[in-house]
Amino acid sequence: MAQEEARKGPWSEQEDLQLAFYVNLFGDRRWDFLAKVSGLKRTGKSCRLRWVNYLHPGLKRGKMTPQEERLILELHSKWGNRWSRIARKLPGRTDNEIKNYWRTHMRKKAQDDRKNKASISPSSSFSNCSSYFSSNSPDVEFMPITENNERNFYDTGGLLGVHEQISLQNAGKKKVGDQEKGKSMKVYSMDEIWKDIELLSEENDTKNKPILPSTMWEYCPDSTLWMTDEEETKMFPQFYCLDNQDNTFFIG
């Protein structure tokens, strides 16, 4: 079968909404499936990346704190470029973010070191790092997570509803910042959600592309879609939940 050419490049807000909606519906595991079901002309990989690095509700934005910097330095000296592993110890930070951070800041630091070395004594840039730890640093494990209890950041389940977060992102135009995470359940009507999507499709001039596949279920050959409430709750700790009585969505 001739696969349609996958879309590449920056994601539109409409695509983000679409992806977030379907991730909340089906969970964040089967990315190929999600890519198909959602009607997005993206690869599963691309969807996963977008979710993990940008749309995930638990994401922290903004500058690294000194504690985070210290932790990155320490973990990198321990594990090297195992960014995903390091990221697991920094809740809300992605491997990509840490990788980028390391590249820019450490490159700069290395340059500075080189300058310093020229004037002081010869030493590796890491000896510099270790002195950084020993000095003024309290316990580096400021976020104690045991190996067993290690929560994979990529698992679905953040504090902020996707719709809420995307709205915030739209309001703040990309830079989410350290906004207060949603502490209470928020209720959206179907109309609100779809209005958002419709607005976006108008803005982006999507030329009447359907947001949803004609019948969603034709993409769901898999019995896992029919789970008990309990199973579903476990799998999707946070999702849109349709209230039949007043036709609203809960995000919880």
Added chain:
DNA sequence: AAATATGCCAACCGCCGAGGA
């Protein structure tokens, strides 16, 4: 004010391992 350099970040690419057929 314009040109250039640098910083930052999103996204792609290719490789690898796990799991299923």
Added chain:
DNA sequence: GTCCTCGGCGGTTGGCATATT
């Protein structure tokens, strides 16, 4: 045991924003 698909990971690149000259 082999092949295939998919997800995850690390490296890299491209483009936009900001700073500097």
